[in-house]
Amino acid sequence: AQTVTQSQPEMSVQEAETVTLSCTYDTSESDYYLFWYKQPPSRQMILVIRQEAYKQQNATENRFSVNFQKAAKSFSLKISDSQLGDAAMYFCAYRSANTGNQFYFGTGTSLTVIP
Amino acid sequence: DTGVSQDPRHKITKRGQNVTFRCDPISEHNRLYWYRQTLGQGPEFLTYFQNEAQLEKSRLLSDRFSAERPKGSFSTLEIQRTEQGDSAMYLCASRTTAGRQETQYFGPGTRLLVL
Numbered sequence: 479a480q481t482v483t484q485s486q487p488e489m490s491v492q493e494a495e496t497v498t499l500s501c502t503y504d505t506s507e508s509d510y511y512l513f514w515y516k517q518p519p520s521r522q523m524i525l526v527i528r529q530e531a532y533k534q535q536n537a538t539e540n541r542f543s544v545n546f547q548k549a550a551k552s553f554s555l556k557i558s559d560s561q562l563g564d565a566a567m568y569f570c571a572y573r574s575a576n577t578g579n580q581f582y583f584g585t586g587t588s589l590t591v592i593p
Numbered sequence: 594d595t596g597v598s599q600d601p602r603h604k605i606t607k608r609g610q611n612v613t614f615r616c617d618p619i620s621e622h623n624r625l626y627w628y629r630q631t632l633g634q635g636p637e638f639l640t641y642f643q644n645e646a647q648l649e650k651s652r653l654l655s656d657r658f659s660a661e662r663p664k665g666s667f668s669t670l671e672i673q674r675t676e677q678g679d680s681a682m683y684l685c686a687s688r689t690t691a692g693r694q695e696t697q698y699f700g701p702g703t704r705l706l707v708l
Contacts, residue, residue, distance in 0.1 A: 482635075511695045522597075523636075523684070523699040530695075569635050573695060579624070579649055581686075581697060583635030 480505045482572050484584035491560045492592050498545075499555045499587045501570030509575040512546065512553045517586075518566040526568070529553065531575070557589075565591045595619055597700035599685050605706045606675055613671045614703045618687030625668050626697060627660055628684040629653065636684050642668060643690075675707045 481504045491497035503512070514526040529537045529546050536544050541561075545554045557564055570584040598617045606612050618625045623644050628636035639658070640650045644665035654660075657675075662668040672679055682704050686697040 513696070515699075522701040525696050525698070528696060571635075575695075579641055580638040580651075581626070581636075583637070585633065585635050 480572050480574070480582045482570050482582050482584040484568075484570055484587050486587045487585070488588045488590070490590040490592055491557070491564075493560055493562060495560055496556060496558045497560055497589065499557075499568055499570075499589070501553045501555070501584055503551050503553065503570070503572045503582075505551065505572065505574070507574055507576060511573045511575060512544075513571040513573070513581075514542070514544070514553075514555045515569045515571060515583075516564075516566045517569065523569070527555065560591050562591050562593065565589055597685055597687055597698050599683075599700040599703050601703055602701060603704050603706075605708065607708050608675055608677060610675055611671065611673045612675055612705065613669055614683055614685075614705075616668045616670070616685030616687075616700060618667070618685070619689075619698055620666075622687035622689045622698070623665070624688050624690060625662055626686040626688075627668070627670050628686065630682040630684055630702070631680075639670075672705075675705075677707045680705055680707045 483502045510531045512529045515523045517523040527539045541558045567586045569586045572582045600615045626641040627639040630636045642662040657673045660670045682702045684702045685700040688697045
């Protein structure tokens with residue numbers, strides 16, 4: 479089974495600053511999807527950003543962008559101009575485009591935003 | 594609101610009792626997923642449906658767990674003879690397979706506590 483590793487259990491950032499959350503994954507496949515989900519305290523998980531492995535260009539969504547390094551199997555999330563509302567648990571997830579249908583999630587990074 | 598909904602949001606039960614959770618996916622979504630999330634962990638895949646067919650089950654899904662999606666719309670997850678180890682958040686997610694819509698949309702979850 480594929481594994482997704484988030485090596486930073488907790489991170490903190492000053493409001494308006496930039497923070498990068500790391501994620502690595504293990505797969506032998508070439509076609510897959512990667513996601514970052516955000517789970518605020520006691521609230522439901524929402525999609526932040528996604529990346530198709532066949533695309534070389536890094537995905538961006540407003541203040542959120544990724545650094546996708548396919549050869550290194552790395553998929554980090556950069557949050558620019560951090561806001562208090564960004565405080566949440568962030569999960570990295572992987573899904574194969576070909577085999578099975580499961581999403582594999584990392585253990586999450588808890589982000590604190592300091593006013 | 595046309596998001597994924599789950600009912601109940603919280604459930605407290607005594608060990609040995611049966612519990613049933615319901616998930617209503619986004620209406621046009623043909624795929625429905627169940628996950629379990631324990632404290633400090635990412636969601637773990639349990640099972641998924643395409644329309645009314647249950648296509649994949651995780652080894653985590655013991656024979657005490659059963660899921661149905663009888664008309665291809667809402668789904669139920671039943672846990673029989675609950676154990677304290679079943680205490681977790683049970684998440685439902687849905688997506689469409691039309692186009693390359695790979696994103697899963699999550700419900701708010703049902704938090705189960707087994708005493």
